[in-house]
Amino acid sequence: MMQENSLPLSGIRVLDLTQIYNGPYATYLMAMGGAEVIKIEPPGGEHLRQRGANSGAALPFAMLNGSKKSVTLNLKTPEGKELLLRLVEIADVLVQNFAPGAMGRLGLDSDALHERNPRLIIASGSGYGNDGPYRDFPAMDLTVQAISGVMSVTGESDGPPLKAGPAVCDFFGGIHLYGAIMTALFERSRSGIGREVEVSMMEAIYTSLSSNLGLFYGSGGEAPARTGNRHGGLSLCPYNVYRASDGYVAIICNHDRHWRALLSVMGDSELGSDSRFATMERRVAHMDLVDSIITDWTSVRGKNAIFDLLNANRVPCAPVRNIHDVVGDPHLRARGMLHDIDHPEFGAITVASSPIRFTGEPAPRPEPSPRLGIDNGEVLCGLLGEPLGNLDVWREQGVI
Secondary structure, three states, rough: OOOOOOOOOOOOEEEEEEOOHHHHHHHHHHHHHHEEEEEOOOOOHHHHHHHOHOOOOEEEHHOOOOOOOOOOOOOOHHHHHHHHHHHHHHHHHHEOOOOOOOHHHHHOOOOHHHHOOOOEEEEEEEEOOOOOOOOOOOOOOHHHHHHHHHHHHHOOOOOOOOOOOOOHHHHHHHHHHHHHHHHHHHHHHHOOOOOEEEEEEEHHHHHHHHHHHHHHOOOOOOOOOOOOOOOOOOOOEEEEEEOOOOEEEEEEOOOOOHHHHHHHHHHHHHHHHHHHHHOOHHHOOOOOHHHHHHHHHHHOOOOHHHHHHHHHOOOOEEEEEOOOHHHHHHHHHHOOOEEEEOOOOOOEEEEOOOOOOOOOOOOOOOOOOOOOOOOOHEEEEEEEOOOOOHHHHHHOOOOO
16 A cells, blocks of 8 residues: 655656666655556566575665555566556556667557657666667676776776776666656646656766866876775865774865864874965875875774764764664664665565655655565556456466
């Protein structure tokens, strides 16, 4: 049962054909915004649902598909395709992240969908876009990190390229896909006509390289691409992760006021009069020395004690915490971002709400992700008016 709400997307119906991370996150944000999201999967379930639950690999499915309804349809059968087209007639948005051209091969291209419903927003997420030389390259977060340059700027200057820890390309793509859908819905509110929108993961991640691009162009392409924990453009100092007595702490001084505040906490007035550190440009020029001096100070103190001292003096900093710490974070819980739920399939788990807040509305509490096909009757018979007996027929035919 979807929770009643007065959220901005209440009354919007979304057909969600997406899989893995990219598309499901876009539609999850819509569900958390109040939309009715109907997740349509093949009879065996989407790929993420099929990953081994014992290893924890199925948890992301629960995180990204809560507060949705689940319907199974075999779109390779005439009956399954026709049922989807009938749902299209009563939907506002259809979202998919199949390989480019897959919907056309199923006979479900934009012309076929808009013939049934001209007001439908059709949204596509992919690795490289619906056209261009890379269109048909297989795309996953790892491969897009590699080809987009993200891996080339991650790691130490004398080490190998590394992938970013999180699935940044998948989620950048999903966030931009959500933005594209919202923009198209706004346009439709004025024009009455649905539009097709698409987002490429490679294009979505590009602008995140801004600091690194600054260093590339500023040095004529000669500076090392990987800067470790230092600023990607090597234009801020201090900016690093420093050793503490019990871990690590991140410290950044974005301007001279931060630097003076840091010196005040460290109790080293001589550094303040040292011409080598008088400006940001000069501190950058003596970056190794600055980092060494700060490490001498941090390494004999606990990371939380350092954080308390610097935070009290408005120096941007944070202790490096692990996943266990973040899952129990009191701030995220106080704001309603993290929720402990008893999932019918996975037991006690922690899931996230949406980071988007609507003033006057509490952060919506996610409902558990649905069992595969549990809403077939409600959607195919309730919404489309088909007899309940057809469910058995469709199962025998392999349609659901």
